[in-house]
Every structure is written in structure tokens, then in C-alpha cells.
Amino acid sequence: MRARLVIEADRVNRQYFKDLLAYRELFxxxxxxxxxxxYKQTVIGISxxxxxxxxxxxxxxxxxxxxxxxxxxxxxxxxLVFAALLPWQFFSNTxxxxxxxxxxxxxxxxxxxxxxxxxxxxxxxxxxxxxxxSISILxxxxxxxxxxxTWRVVFLPLFLGLAAITALGITYLISALNVKYxxxxxxxxxxxxxxxxxxxxxxxxxxxxxxxRLIYSMNPLVGVIDGFRWAIIGNTPxxxxxxxxxxGLAVLLLAIGFGVFRRMEREFADVI
Amino acid sequence: xxxxKVKNLGKKYTIGHDLNANSAFRSRSLREGLTRTARGLYQRxxxxxxxxxxxxxxxxxxxxKGLDFEIEAGDTVGIIGRNGAGxxxxxxxxxxxxxxxxxxxxxxxxxxxLLEVGTxxxxxxxxxxxxxxxxxxxxxxxDEIKRKFDEIVDxxxxxxxxxxxxxxxSSGMYVRLAFAVAAHLEPEILIVDEVLSVGDAxxxxxCLGKMEEVGQEGRTVLFVSHNMAMISNLCQRGMVLNExxxxxxxxxxxxxxxxxxxxxxxxxxxxxxxKSDDAELLGAELVGLSNLSTITIHDELTxxxxxxxxxxxxxxxxxxxxxxxxxxxxxxxxxxxxxxxxSPGIYCxxxxxxxxxxxxxxxxxxxALTTYPEGGxxxxxxxxxxxxxxxxxxxxxxxxxxxxxxxxxxxxxRPRLDWSVAKESQ
Numbered sequence: 185m186r187a188r189l190v191i192e193a194d195r196v197n198r199q200y201f202k203d204l205l206a207y208r209e210l211f212x213x214x215x216x217x218x219x220x221x222x223y224k225q226t227v228i229g230i231s232x233x234x235x236x237x238x239x240x241x242x243x244x245x246x247x248x249x250x251x252x253x254x255x256x257x258x259x260x261x262x263x264l265v266f267a268a269l270l271p272w273q274f275f276s277n278t279x280x281x282x283x284x285x286x287x288x289x290x291x292x293x294x295x296x297x298x299x300x301x302x303x304x305x306x307x308x309x310x311x312x313x314x315x316x317x318s319i320s321i322l323x324x325x326x327x328x329x330x331x332x333x334t335w336r337v338v339f340l341p342l343f344l345g346l347a348a349i350t351a352l353g354i355t356y357l358i359s360a361l362n363v364k365y366x367x368x369x370x371x372x373x374x375x376x377x378x379x380x381x382x383x384x385x386x387x388x389x390x391x392x393x394x395x396x397r398l399i400y401s402m403n404p405l406v407g408v409i410d411g412f413r414w415a416i417i418g419n420t421p422x423x424x425x426x427x428x429x430x431x432g433l434a435v436l437l438l439a440i441g442f443g444v445f446r447r448m449e450r451e452f453a454d455v456i
Numbered sequence: 457x458x459x460x461k462v463k464n465l466g467k468k469y470t471i472g473h474d475l476n477a478n479s480a481f482r483s484r485s486l487r488e489g490l491t492r493t494a495r496g497l498y499q500r501x502x503x504x505x506x507x508x509x510x511x512x513x514x515x516x517x518x519x520x521k522g523l524d525f526e527i528e529a530g531d532t533v534g535i536i537g538r539n540g541a542g543x544x545x546x547x548x549x550x551x552x553x554x555x556x557x558x559x560x561x562x563x564x565x566x567x568x569x570l571l572e573v574g575t576x577x578x579x580x581x582x583x584x585x586x587x588x589x590x591x592x593x594x595x596x597x598x599d600e601i602k603r604k605f606d607e608i609v610d611x612x613x614x615x616x617x618x619x620x621x622x623x624x625x626s627s628g629m630y631v632r633l634a635f636a637v638a639a640h641l642e643p644e645i646l647i648v649d650e651v652l653s654v655g656d657a658x659x660x661x662x663c664l665g666k667m668e669e670v671g672q673e674g675r676t677v678l679f680v681s682h683n684m685a686m687i688s689n690l691c692q693r694g695m696v697l698n699e700x701x702x703x704x705x706x707x708x709x710x711x712x713x714x715x716x717x718x719x720x721x722x723x724x725x726x727x728x729x730x731k732s733d734d735a736e737l738l739g740a741e742l743v744g745l746s747n748l749s750t751i752t753i754h755d756e757l758t759x760x761x762x763x764x765x766x767x768x769x770x771x772x773x774x775x776x777x778x779x780x781x782x783x784x785x786x787x788x789x790x791x792x793x794x795x796x797x798x799s800p801g802i803y804c805x806x807x808x809x810x811x812x813x814x815x816x817x818x819x820x821x822x823x824a825l826t827t828y829p830e831g832g833x834x835x836x837x838x839x840x841x842x843x844x845x846x847x848x849x850x851x852x853x854x855x856x857x858x859x860x861x862x863x864x865x866x867x868x869x870r871p872r873l874d875w876s877v878a879k880e881s882q
Binding site: 188189190191192193209210213214217220221224289291292293294295296297298450451453454 | 552553558559569571580585593598
């Protein structure tokens with residue numbers, strides 16, 4: 185007979201991580217479901233994933249590059265913008281999908297057990313598909329502008345990992361709060377829009393005066409975006425103190441998000 | 457060794473009553489929470505000595521309290537109780553959907569819970585895709601689903617529509633597909649809520665058959681239903697919950713009786729009297745037995761009612777007994793004959809129900825007196841629908857004509873009829 189499962193009141197479930205491992209197939213299947221549904225439901229399907237970053241890039245290039253005449257770190261402005269759009273879209277898609285994921289899967293949560301954290305995590309996998317599509321658009325752009333990436337590009341997965349850490353921390357926090365406070369979903373688009381303005385997506389973070397850089401790095405996305413530009417563009421300098429600060433905050437955010445989620449998770453089925 | 461061991465299990469819900477608004481207790485919103493705090497603070501500053509009008513009163517509600525029980529491996533247990541007795545909460549706690557407030561549960565096997573058919577079905581996905589998804593949600597591995605895929609499709613009878621999105625399915629097809637997946641679960645412990653109430657009768661039967669198979673394979677099954685006939689058929693053991701407490705745990709037939717006793721007591725609390733201007737019911741009994749007794753299918757039984765006629769009745773005056781099965785449907789009605797022009801007084805009416813007539817199960821007896829005044833229309837003087845309860849069991853001896861068959865024999869009646877079997881040709 186296998187090990188006995190013990191459920192006890194007021195005790196953190198010790199086998200949570202064992203469960204996570206046991207339910208990895210469900211995690212993959214849910215991700216597969218979300219991807220299928222996403223590309224089945226919309227007529228334009230994948231073309232939407234292409235159009236959205238492309239249009240955003242064009243608007244930002246015109247507004248920040250042409251009208252505001254921001255510095256472009258010596259690369260064509262579209263590439264500067266697109267290098268930042270990659271992590272930004274990955275982040276905002278994960279957070280907006282993941283933030284509502286628990287509520288939209290309410291019937292499952294109230295009827296069957298599984299580690300609830302796999303639901304918001306799934307949204308990251310779906311955003312990853314869009315990320316891959318965006319990467320190919322960027323490659324086309326780089327060929328078009330004849331911009332050759334340097335050896336630094338091999339570090340891109342590391343920065344993608346940092347983007348994932350940042351996105352998951354916030355997603356866990358928001359999705360858990362969303363269960364308890366339903367009008368949080370109206371706040372969510374605002375948070376994301378706000379994030380776009382305070383993050384260096386349409387401009388280079390070098391425009392921020394040197395003495396404010398560290399404070400600016402309190403936004404963990406600053407570190408992520410700077411990292412992406414450092415790896416893709418190839419000749420931009422990196423402001424390391426800011427990056428390390430950003431990265432540390434991202435990890436802290438994930439720890440907090442995970443902790444809050446674990447604590448609130450126990451009453452999800454009762455309040456959802 | 458018991459497969460489920462529960463000690464002092466309790467589950468508390470907190471219900472908030474807003475003192476000035478009658479908002480539903482679950483719809484909490486951030487805006488509501490913030491404005492309430494702000495208003496409270498403002499009131500406090502303006503009138504520091506008045507009680508805070510924004511205060512909410514919370515009420516504790518124990519959906520389960522102090523449950524102790526053990527379930528042996530291979531048992532099929534029916535959990536019965538009225539609405540709100542805590543049955544669903546117990547299933548939810550056992551299947552780990554929600555955490556208990558007090559106590560400890562030990563579970564020694566893989567659990568699958570089926571609180572709803574088609575959990576996680578996505579309308580945009582095809583039948584095939586949903587089989588994989590639903591299977592995984594219910595705890596099957598992908599290999600397991602792959603192995604049983606054909607069997608599932610076969611059972612569901614929807615193979616033609618396997619590649620159609622389920623949003624185009626009829627509700628019957630949807631339920632069949634969903635149940636087909638669930639029926640092929642192979643956990644050590646299966647927890648089933650009242651899910652069989654959906655679907656057409658024929659498919660229900662098929663599902664019941666499948667569940668019985670599950671029980672016979674030595675799997676532990678916990679089953680909630682309001683259908684006592686289904687419970688008595690499927691389960692060997694029964695647990696009665698009442699207001700969050702475990703009231704009885706034991707033989708399923710005793711549990712079913714206990715459940716009805718509960719309901720009867722509740723009726724008795726209303727102190728209903730059964731009388732009219734002309735007549736009054738004085739009492740009903742099972743002659744020689746106490747109410748809620750158990751007899752075998754071979755035993756005969758006499759039911760008796762005593763009633764008082766307050767004045768002369770000129771037309772026909774007919775006492776009658778109504779027999780109901782445990783799911784509330786009629787077994788039969790019988791009335792006394794030839795009673796006309798009755799004088800006032802106290803009467804006693806006996807009705808003998810022969811042995812080898814009723815099938816196994818719990819029965820309820822309603823007692824009534826009907827008068828047919830001359831030139832007037834029928835009148836029911838009194839009708840106590842729930843006067844008596846008894847249970848019939850099959851002792852499984854040689855008179856049961858089972859010849860080794862141990863399963864349930866369907867039907868309300870189980871008479872021994874005259875047979876003649878003769879050889880006609882070679």
C-alpha cells in the first residue's frame with residue numbers, strides 16, 4: 185500500500201510539491217487546452233499574435249522615435265522597441281490571462297482537487313507561444329535592417345526566465361486576490377496599462393538620469409527589459425546595479441506571490 | 457486496516473451579515489470593502505462615542521462537526537441525510553477540495569471524486585479532446601486514458617461525433633460522454649455525489665451497472681444520493697448525517713430506516729393531527745412488531761389502524777392502506793370492502809400482507825379513511841402518508857430462489873408464483 189495521505193486542519197500541506205509533480209500531466213493538458221481554445225476561437229487566430237506586437241511597434245516608433253526624437257542606442261528604432269516588446273507582451277499576457285484564470289476555472293476548482301497554482305501558471309505557457317511568434321517577427325526585422333546579433337544573444341533564455349519570474353509573482357498575487365475581491369478584474373487592465381508607461385518599452389532606459397536609475401529599477405520589468413536589449417541589440421551598456429536590484433525584487437515578488445497564493449488557496453473552493 | 461480514517465472532523469463556514477445592507481454573503485468586492493472601511497472611519501471621527509454603524513456581524517456555521525468514522529477497503533458506503541446535513545461538505549473535504557477546520561483524515565489510496573459530470577469540459581473542444589482533458593482532471597494519466605480510449609468511446613455511444621466540438625452536442629450526448637470518462641476511473645477510492653440524476657433512464661441503468669462492477673472489484677465507493685432505492689441497492693453500509701453530525705453508521709438498511717425516522721420525528725414535531733369533523737385517526741401499528749422493524753421477504757405482516765367515528769356515516773366508509781417504496785413511489789393501495797352505514801365508535805382495521813410478496817427494501821405505510829356519502833362525492837377524512845415504516849430484507853436462504861446469485865433482484869414485489877416447466881420435445 186502506498187503512503188497514506190494525511191489531511192489535518194491548520195497545517196500546511198507537506199506534500200504540496202510532491203503533488204505538483206504528480207499533477208504535471210494535468211498542467212500540460214490545461215496549457216494545451218488553453219492554446220487550442222485560443223487559436224480555435226478567433227478567426228484571425230495566429231495573425232492576431234503577429235499583428236498586435238507589429239502595430240504596437242509601429243505606433244511606438246512613430247511616437248517616441250519620430251515625434252519625441254528619443255535616442256535609439258545606435259540601432260534602428262523599431263528594433264529597440266521590439267526588443268522590449270518581447271518581454272513586455274510576455275509579461276502582460278501572462279498577468280492578464282493568469283489574473284482571471286482562477287475565476288474562469290471556478291467550476292473546476294469547486295468540484296475537483298488539484299494544486300490550484302497550476303491554473304495561473306498555465307497562462308504563462310500560452311503566452312510563451314505568442315513569445316515564440318514575436319521572436320520570429322523580430323528575426324525578420326533584424327534581417328530587414330541588416331542588424332546582426334552578437335554572442336550576447338545566447339543569454340536571452342536567462343532573461344526570459346527572469347521575465348517569467350516577474351510575471352508569475354504578480355500573476356499569483358493578482359489571481360488569488362481576484363478570487364476574494366471580484367472587482368479586481370476591473371483594476372487589472374489599469375495596472376497593466378500603467379505598467380506599460382512606467383516601463384522602458386517605447387524608449388531606452390538610458391534617458392533616465394543616472395542618479396534616478398537605481399530608483400527606476402524598483403520596477404522589476406526595468407531589469408528584464410534592459411536585459412533583453414542588452415542581449416539582442418548587442419552594443420548597449422548594462423547598468424548592472426539597477427539590473428541586480430531589479431532581479432532581486434523579481435525573486436522577492438515571486439516568493440511573496442507564492443506565499444500569498446498558498447495561504448489563500450485553502451479557501452478558494454469556499455469563496456469562489 | 458481501514459482505508460479512510462476520520463477523527464474529530466469539523467468544517468466551519470463564516471457567514472457575514474451586513475447590519476445595514478442585505479447583501480449576499482459571498483459577493484465581497486474590493487470597492488465594497490474599501491468604502492465600508494472609509495465610511496466607518498468617517499463616522500468614528502464625527503461621532504466617536506456612537507457604536508460603529510458599519511460593523512458587520514459574522515455568524516459561525518458548522519457544516520460538519522465532530523465526525524469520527526472509519527471505512528474499510530472494499531466497502532460501498534451510502535451517505536444519506538437531508539439537504540444541508542453536510543453530505544456535500546463531507547465529500548468535498550474528503551476529496552481535498554476544501555480544507556477541514558478541525559480534525560484529521562487519513563486516506564490510504566488514490567482518490568477520485570465525481571461531484572459533477574463533465575468537470576472541465578470545454579465547449580470549443582471536440583469530444584476526443586475533452587476525453588483527454590476530463591480524464592486528466594479526474595486524475596487519470598495519459599497512458600491510462602489512451603489505453604481505455606476505445607472503451608470510453610464505446611460506452612458513451614457518441615463515436616460518430618468524436619471530432620465535433622461538444623458545444624454542438626445534445627445535452628444527452630454531453631452527459632453520456634462525460635459519464636463514460638468517469639465510469640472508467642480506476643482509483644482505490646471513488647467518491648460520487650448525486651450525479652446520476654442526469655441523463656436518460658436507460659443510460660442511468662448502464663451507469664449503475666458499471667458502478668456496481670466497481671464495487672465488486674473491491675474498490676471503496678462513497679456515494680451520496682437522495683434516492684434511497686439506489687442507495688439500498690448499491691451500498692452495503694450507510695452513514696446518516698444530521699445537521700453536520702454523524703448520527704448513524706452501519707448496515708445500509710438500518711441507515712435508511714434511521715434517515716426516515718429522522719424525517720418522521722420532524723413531522724411529529726409539527727404535531728399534525730389527522731382528523732375531520734366525522735372521524736379521527738387514533739393510531740397505526742405493525743401488529744406484533746415495533747415501528748421501523750425489519751422482516752424478511754418470507755414473513756407476513758399485519759398493519760393496523762385505529763380510528764374513531766364521531767357520528768353515524770350512512771354511505772360507504774372505507775379504511776385504506778397505501779404502501780410506498782423508499783423512493784416515494786407507490787407500491788400498491790388496498791382498501792377494506794363492504795363497509796356501509798357505520799355507527800359512531802372506535803374501530804380497529806387490520807390488513808394482512810402475505811409473506812413472499814414484497815421485495816427487499818424500505819416501505820412506508822400511509823393510512824387513510826375515505827367516505828363515499830350517498831349522493832355526494834368522495835371525501836378523505838384523514839390521510840397520514842407516513843404513519844409506519846418497515847424494512848424487508850432477503851435472508852438469502854434456499855427459499856429465496858437465488859441459486860447462488862447474490863446481486864439485487866429488481867421489482868417492488870417478489871411473489872412466489874406457480875410454475876410448471878415440462879419438456880416438450882427433444
